[in-house]
Amino acid sequence: MPDHKINPNKWIDLYSDYLFNYTITRVNDREIAQDLVQETFFAGLKSMKNFKGEASERTWLISILKRKIIDHYRKINSNKGKAEVRINYNDAESEGDWLEERVSDPFDKTAEDTLQNNELGDAIYNCLGKLPEKQAEVFKMKTILNYETEVICNELNITASNLWVIIHRARTAMADCLKTNWF
């Protein structure tokens, strides 16, 4: 018995931000990430009949996206030469400086930090997924995109006091949801 149903009409509202965040932490380029997410939705549409309902829609879409990301890296690596690291020195003066340049940058994020941030980002999106759609939308616009209150009110056709009530509910729920594991 399939437990999960598929309804592509809601995909972009429900999953695009989650997929986008997932992608951008792995490819580090907004435009490429957007394209990969869009391609994932298209691929999902085309293989909808293969959806068996064993996993949730979101999990299913992520599995498609993972393949897209791997394909992306495969493609850029097969463009020979581009993936190579090249160090060219054109003048004699800088020639001897290469050793210092290889010393790791202490201000750079370590792999561990990045990994933890990915997990934290996933946790935040899991909690966002539990909010009512409207709350999640307003919360993302205000907190992640940092839009001005006025802009959001115009866009969504709500009053400022509406907005703050929604934000308050969303923040309370988010704090509750993240408290168990991350605070």
Place this chain on the structure above:
Amino acid sequence: MGKIKFIIPCDEANHVCDKTQYKDATLWEKVKLNIHLIYCRACREYTKNNSKLTKTIKKADVECLSTSTKADMKKEFEKVLNEVSN
């Protein structure tokens, strides 16, 4: 002397606290919030969690699509959706 209101109820305190998270609160509002926090344990707790939430989200550096990008995406998606369902 005109009456100046120093004391605010909890719901207003929470509202100011929410605004503070987005740097939308005025100085006077923040003063009133802090006076409230001196004697109100429940709001202290809310403020603590609220600031933690702000810090956590900042630390996680999460991203999402801009509203216009999402709208464009929807348009493209609907085209393909119609093709598939026909």
